[in-house]
Amino acid sequence: MTVHHLSPEILSAIEGAVGPGGFTADAAGMAKYLGDWAGDYRGEALAVLRPGSVGEVQAVMRLCSELGLGVIPQGGNTGLVSGAIDSKGRGLVVVSLERLNAIRQIDTENFTLRADAGCVLQTIKDACEAQDCLFPLALGAQGSCQIGGNAASNAGGVNVLRYGMARDLILGLEVVLANGELWNGFAGLRKNNSGYDLKQLFIGSEGTLGIITGVEVKLFPKPVQTETAYLGLASFEAAIQLFNRARRDCSDLISAFEIIGSECIELARLIDPGIAAPVSAPVQVLMELSSGPGIDLNTLLASFLADAMEKGLVTDAVLATSSVQARSFWAIREGLVEGQARRGYHVRTDLSVRISDIPALISQARHFIANSHPSWIPLVYGHAGDGNIHFNVLPPLELAEHHARARGAEVIAGLYEIAVGLGGSISAEHGIGRSRREEFWTGLSPTHRHMVAALKTALDPKGLMNPGCLLPATEILS
Template identity: 70%
Template sequence: MTIHRISSDVLTALEHLLGQGGVVADAADMAKYLVDWSGDHHGGALAVLKPASVAEVQAAVRLCGTLGQAMIPQGGNTGLVAGAIDIGTAAHGAVIISLERLNRIRVVDADNFTLQADAGCILQHVKDAAEDQDCLFPLALGAQGSCQIGGNAASNAGGVNVLRYGMVRDLIVGLEVVLPDGELWNGFSGLRKDNRGYDLKQLFIGAEGTLGIITGVEVKLFPKPGKVETAYLGLRSFEAAIALFRQARRGCSDLISAFEIIGAECMDLARLVDPNTVVPVTAPVHVLIELSSGAVVDLRTLLVDFLANAMENELVADAVLAESGAQARAFWAIREGLVEGQAKRGYHVRTDLSVRISDIPTLIARARDFVARDHPGWLSAAYGHAGDGNIHFSVLPPLGLAEPDARTRGAAITTGLYDITNALGGSISAEHGIGRTRSRVYWAGMSPVHRRLVGTLKDALDPNRLMNPGCLFPATETLS
């Protein structure tokens, strides 16, 4: 990567705007802002700006705009597609604008089931603030202890509860955004229904910081469930898992909050994190199902009766119901541990695929066959949010394979998996976004009309192309 340096005059001007602690320019101090969670992607920056107020964000953006300086908004930096770090796509270097100091819970309105927070609030803190008012904010991610709510909005995060509550796009009531010219758009209203023309907040949700910097988020809250029931199941195939899901959707209706499927090959990955992991069942496919409801619903009986029928019809081979909250957390620790276990093992192909729910077994079968046939020795690991069609299909290199060789082969494997997904009419990104690592394949797959619409939006809001260059759109492409 080309090393760029920020001039002393610009540095002085930024320090004057943001005050002590508002600008980080020392290479060692910037290091934690320049690598993603996976450790796969390392970047550079001229400086890291840390505004402590919305007004300071506006001031920094205005100054950068005047100087023609590229800006990269950054939340908790827990993304997996290099959306918040410059991996060489900003031609003359970029400054990172970190939102970590904008971390206040602004308002919790339990009567109207809404919450307003600064964009830099850690997701777990948002969830805790809701719970303190006997409410639920249902976004649930493995990174919720460090990701930020503004980044969740910018990337349209998903997680395990999408099946019941939807993506972040479905959970947001309003946004506050600093536009590329430094102006502030306040889209807060607290209204669940507002049909006055364009829904402008949707422009910024999932835009990955390419159209402006989200500084505040207003989200929907829900009544805190009075009962939660969790079961860990063993099934003979992914076809059986999808058949079970179809029956669960009808038999348990909208009380299902999560339905996760896991290939048995993933259990060894979970044990890399905790060698004492106890897996409740032995089966080719594992399913985690969670129901939640108000206290008056006999949720336990509903789940028991549903599973008894499924076992009688030989759809489920084995089932263990959580007898306590601690046991339910142990079940979920397996699902969370397998992700961390992949990271502990080192570099691997990580995908975030989406197909129609009925196509999940076909996707997994074709992907496994492809890896076994064309890349012998590599380990396939399939798991994901089956209730919304999202499969994380990972492929791990043989132990001992040199990382440069693994990365070269991994690029070819990724292309093959994308081809399989596209053939099924699916998406290469279900919830992680596009970032920089997927921008070229995303752009190449667009129709001319799609490109024109995207380019029109970008040109209208960010005509100087200073907001997160290289993210979402390849930096060298003409957008319109």
């Protein structure tokens, strides 16, 4: 049985599962759950359920399994690929984890933390800092994204270079399966070589295999010193050469290495007109080192930059002399993302290539835009230290949005082709969701598809978990 409307009997059963304040089925109450942060997607749902405990999540999934009701798990709804929003009218409910928002435990002796899936990332980071610990996952949306969503999407961010993706930071998960059963994968162990590592199935699964209700993560000692520099370079080739030298000379003390094309600075000024890049150069790099005590970090970075300037890799450099100045450098990187959203619709990509192929990716992509879409404006920035480049493109302001979106699909297809041609990926950290599903699925080998289908069928035989996200459900279940 598939539900296409919620009868009074079903509404009564939902209320029994989550309580009278735990759901809404009216348009006004559901509105904030059915639109994404960037304004690119609007969705539909029969209801939004807000369970307040793990037991209520289990009750919800048992009910949905019985009714054949599709479920969209939702965290902070900060994703950019329509992973938590469906516009197809398939008769789905959104299950928001926002009421499961407690930090369950901080263990400073073992450097671990357990939290409900709905706990906001910034809340976790602040709680760790108060205990002189660091949870290094750092995203632009950290003030509203939730740790369960970070796990489900395998979030990245600016510190991947040193600490890895969310996948590398997670020790254990607690998951409610499609039939309502609870899997407790908590152990607190750094090493556990006992068969299949089941948590990895759910990390990056985008809610298609179960609902993550709890997350256990690694913590690190809080750095006691940080040095931040803003650099000017002549080219992206020089930026990658600089990074290679930095990896050797500064080793694992590098916590961030961000590249920014100078064309992005005007976007940051849309958020703060007072923003000014501290250097004038076609390519700019935001580089950060951090460490514990006992290392003269300032001298190390200053010496490295002096050598890089002497060798002609760096044309200009400003080393922050205070935390306030360092924050002003980061405001450029954060503001340019917000500025694009404020300007309106734009092509957004999240490409990944080998670090050595970054200059080729940018060169080919710019050539493609200049020749095929000459009135569009390319923007280049990203986490160069891990091969992740956001090559975004702004349509002409005079172009009507519906025409821009139609042309934008051609732009995206061309950029994806370039990345794949270099042996790269169409998704470095944002995930697949619904917006990239077809490109993802058609790019898989038959063997890869078979293995994915087998996992999906085994854990979600009725196809109720986030249908239409990541996988084309009709092909998987046929």
